[in-house]
Amino acid sequence: MTVMEMIASNPTAAAVEPTALADAVEAVLECSQACTACADACLGEEMVAELRECVRRCLDCADVCSATVSVLSRQTAVDLGLVRVLLEACVVACKRCAAQCEEHAAMHAHCGVCAESCRRAEAAARALLESVRDGGVPQPEPVGDAGDLGA
Amino acid sequence: MTVMEMIASNPTAAAVEPTALADAVEAVLECSQACTACADACLGEEMVAELRECVRRCLDCADVCSATVSVLSRQTAVDLGLVRVLLEACVVACKRCAAQCEEHAAMHAHCGVCAESCRRAEAAARALLESVRDGGVPQPEPVGDAGDLGA
Amino acid sequence: MTVMEMIASNPTAAAVEPTALADAVEAVLECSQACTACADACLGEEMVAELRECVRRCLDCADVCSATVSVLSRQTAVDLGLVRVLLEACVVACKRCAAQCEEHAAMHAHCGVCAESCRRAEAAARALLESVRDGGVPQPEPVGDAGDLGA
Amino acid sequence: MTVMEMIASNPTAAAVEPTALADAVEAVLECSQACTACADACLGEEMVAELRECVRRCLDCADVCSATVSVLSRQTAVDLGLVRVLLEACVVACKRCAAQCEEHAAMHAHCGVCAESCRRAEAAARALLESVRDGGVPQPEPVGDAGDLGA
Numbered sequence: 001m002t003v004m005e006m007i008a009s010n011p012t013a014a015a016v017e018p019t020a021l022a023d024a025v026e027a028v029l030e031c032s033q034a035c036t037a038c039a040d041a042c043l044g045e046e047m048v049a050e051l052r053e054c055v056r057r058c059l060d061c062a063d064v065c066s067a068t069v070s071v072l073s074r075q076t077a078v079d080l081g082l083v084r085v086l087l088e089a090c091v092v093a094c095k096r097c098a099a100q101c102e103e104h105a106a107m108h109a110h111c112g113v114c115a116e117s118c119r120r121a122e123a124a125a126r127a128l129l130e131s132v133r134d135g136g137v138p139q140p141e142p143v144g145d146a147g148d149l150g151a
Numbered sequence: 152m153t154v155m156e157m158i159a160s161n162p163t164a165a166a167v168e169p170t171a172l173a174d175a176v177e178a179v180l181e182c183s184q185a186c187t188a189c190a191d192a193c194l195g196e197e198m199v200a201e202l203r204e205c206v207r208r209c210l211d212c213a214d215v216c217s218a219t220v221s222v223l224s225r226q227t228a229v230d231l232g233l234v235r236v237l238l239e240a241c242v243v244a245c246k247r248c249a250a251q252c253e254e255h256a257a258m259h260a261h262c263g264v265c266a267e268s269c270r271r272a273e274a275a276a277r278a279l280l281e282s283v284r285d286g287g288v289p290q291p292e293p294v295g296d297a298g299d300l301g302a
Numbered sequence: 303m304t305v306m307e308m309i310a311s312n313p314t315a316a317a318v319e320p321t322a323l324a325d326a327v328e329a330v331l332e333c334s335q336a337c338t339a340c341a342d343a344c345l346g347e348e349m350v351a352e353l354r355e356c357v358r359r360c361l362d363c364a365d366v367c368s369a370t371v372s373v374l375s376r377q378t379a380v381d382l383g384l385v386r387v388l389l390e391a392c393v394v395a396c397k398r399c400a401a402q403c404e405e406h407a408a409m410h411a412h413c414g415v416c417a418e419s420c421r422r423a424e425a426a427a428r429a430l431l432e433s434v435r436d437g438g439v440p441q442p443e444p445v446g447d448a449g450d451l452g453a
Numbered sequence: 454m455t456v457m458e459m460i461a462s463n464p465t466a467a468a469v470e471p472t473a474l475a476d477a478v479e480a481v482l483e484c485s486q487a488c489t490a491c492a493d494a495c496l497g498e499e500m501v502a503e504l505r506e507c508v509r510r511c512l513d514c515a516d517v518c519s520a521t522v523s524v525l526s527r528q529t530a531v532d533l534g535l536v537r538v539l540l541e542a543c544v545v546a547c548k549r550c551a552a553q554c555e556e557h558a559a560m561h562a563h564c565g566v567c568a569e570s571c572r573r574a575e576a577a578a579r580a581l582l583e584s585v586r587d588g589g590v591p592q593p594e595p596v597g598d599a600g601d602l603g604a
Contacts, residue, residue: 010261030153036224048354056529082517199502222365312563339527
């Protein structure tokens, strides 16, 4: 698979566990697309006025997932403090979007598909976050006082 | 697969051939991630100074692919004129990035993987573009005079 | 202003006219944000069901403008063929979004503000596109046969 | 100014203090562009091999700032929990990028300009974050158990 091949061929070893990293990149990438598509599908529904919150959760989740994939795809001079707080944001975005879409899954198939994608992304991001926190991974020297942000 | 499920469950039928659309979304989405990863891998290479053009092609390709996936993922009130010119930009970006990465594929495995991903995305975007141009697809009423842009 | 300072301090001279480039970056950047905001404002309107096309035009325009700004912000190893076709896509996206928003400008102030931002971005992108086409600018050696795309 | 006009004309009142919001959107938007440009300028420097960490900080900061601007630009059904953790990520990204660029500001003017832009964005994001935390703002009902993420 392309994602793992790119991780393995980078001249810099991944600062996090490669399989957890590849799983997260793949799941979060898929989620980003699903959320963009679900926001559009909700917009096209007759009852769009009742789906505003769902559109919002999907648009936010797509944006956060997209940024998360980009940051996770880089292995040069990684900043684990940023990776951690961005994964936290990604988990929040996926969880809230999943919860919202699940409410409409019975009525709108796209919400069901999107919710499942969000749950996979949430789980993969959370697993990666836990592996980073466990600290088996060497930390880069801290830059500034980011610690005050819980990062 | 999630992409096709989202296409099929959108309340608005796709304005382009669904299989060609799903193929393009999947290939261009994968390419966007591969290019972000390849730009980083090139940056980490000892000979980075000789890989500047490759980094540039990858960064541009990632950005254009990402925008293309977002626009292709929407089916409500599609603007085929925009889809067409954006697919053209996507084909150019993928082709140039592939050509550049192919030059270093023997030396850098990540460039080989990235080039293959770009070629798949180029082919899928081109196939979708041709199906849109063939005009089996009903056109939305034109807004303004976009035709002067070859769109 | 930051945009022009960044252009002027890049070790590689801009491949396009710097003032036209800075104008385009600033206008297209502003437009991208305005379109994201207008899509959201339309979504929040009571008559959202009648604003679907407007939301769609805004979301697409935001994505295309965002990619355009990123590509225009780079001066290393520029690919003018890609710059040209991407500017064309940007002009189309801005023009269509402006036309759509102008229809609701009397009723929704956000559509009026967004339309004006789109028109400024369209004009700036068009001016830059024309300067690139005029060819006072030296062309990089072509990579592949992109010419068949009108790029 | 466009950003404030869009905030004021949204049918949904901003869930955060409008002036702090507008300041953050403007500063973070500008920072995103400056970081994209600085990554490219560093790439073009003769000593690019010594600027790898700077390129990385800039690319990450651009991605996180871009997502942050998009989420901040929406006022419909806001999720303050996500806004908070994303602002934290934004502060971290801006701070680390500024610290890195400041090290090269004397040698590379683009790093100096970028560092200043990052510091403005960091300050504006931090100010907005503090206003959100102060809780003068009504909270939306929590979805799920996001609290365990410090969000």
